[in-house]
Amino acid sequence: MNAVTPAIRLTSRKNWSSVLGRLVGASAGPIVGFALLLVIWKIISMRIGDIPPPESTLLAAFNLFKDPFYDNGPNDVGIGWNILASLSRVAIGFLLAAFVGIPIGFLIGRVPVVNAICSPVINLLRPISPLAWLPLGLLLFKASDPAAIWAIFICSIWPMIINTADGVKRVPQDYLNVARVLNLSERKIFTRILLPSVLPYMMTGVRLSIGTAWLVIVAAEMLTGGTGLGFWLWDEWNNLNVQNILIAVLVIGVIGLILDLGLLALARRFHHSEA
Structure with missing residues (x-):
């Protein structure tokens, strides 16, 4: 037993060293990239006096996030409220587009x-800039929030339609032939064949x-006003702050x-589950 224990410990140390090495290797690239970004930012701030340096900007960002949810009136709220306002509009428009x-x-993929x-129709409407739909949204809904959600809906719907339809078209015909031989209902074809195959797309x-x-x-x-990161950024520009x-851009x-990373991890999970 005593002879085996050192071997187990040595193997455990090697495993931990391997894991630590992978973590260091994976983090080295992003660290170098962000360090280069800060260096370039510092050089630009030294050459252009109107650009604040990174150290003072990051300190100001820290102070902003110390109290992100203060509320002093319609045009003076904390950055947390602006982030939540933007995220809520994106969530509503995105979910409507998915629905x-x-x-x-x-x-489209299933029925010729x-x-x-x-x-x-999709090929005609898809290249139109989402912001071109914003005035129409203001005309239809008579309010800035629904108009912004309308713009999100329009820009979000096309990738979902196109990728889902492409995934359905790429389902192997052999699968559908087997389903036809087994006389599966359309509901079972959808749940057992189409949906698992189309999920990665x-x-x-x-x-x-x-x-x-x-x-x-x-x-x-920026165009509709109210609360949100876009409005806050534009308001700070008007105040020449x-x-x-820069803090808004970073946020x-x-x-x-x-x-993006959250959805990428979710997409990879679906890919692995299908493999």
């Missing part, structure tokens, strides 16, 4: 007649949609990165 777009994608009818569309939605909401809030503009980037 409409994913079933349409299944229909629906594909023939819808494809030309559908998750790719979801990931593309949420990234686009987060890009659009900032621009939409460059430091807070928008961090939240977008978190959303």
Whole structure:
């Protein structure tokens, strides 16, 4: 027993060393990348006096996040309320797009007649900038919040429709032939064949949609006003507060990165479950 124990300990140490080495290797790239970004930012701030340096900007960001949910009136609220306002608009518009777009994608991929009818319309509307739909949303809903959600809905729906339809079309015909031989109902074909096969494609569309939605909401809030990161950024520009503009840009980037990484992990999980 005593002879075996040192071998077990040695193997355990090797495993921990291997795990630690992988963690260090995985984190080295991002650390170097962010360090380079800070260095470039510092050089720019030294050459252009109007650009605040990273150390003072990060300190100001820390002070902002010390009390993110204060409320001193309609145009003076904490950054936490602005983040929540933007995220809530994105969530509503995104979920509405998923509720409409994913079933349409299944229909387009499954029914050739629906594909023939819808494809030309989608190809016509898809290249239109989401912000071009914003004035129409203001006209229809007479309010800024529904108009912003409308813009999110429009920009989010196309990747979901296209990727879901593409996934349905790529389902092996042999699977459908077997289902036909077994006389499976359309519901069983959907739950047992189509949905498991299409999930990776559908998750790719979801990931593309949420990234686009987060890009659009900032621009939409700049135009519609109220609360939200876009409005806060534009308001700080009007006040010529460059430091807070940089903080807004960093916050928008961090939240977008978190959303993308979360959905990427979810998409990989579906891919592994299908493998």
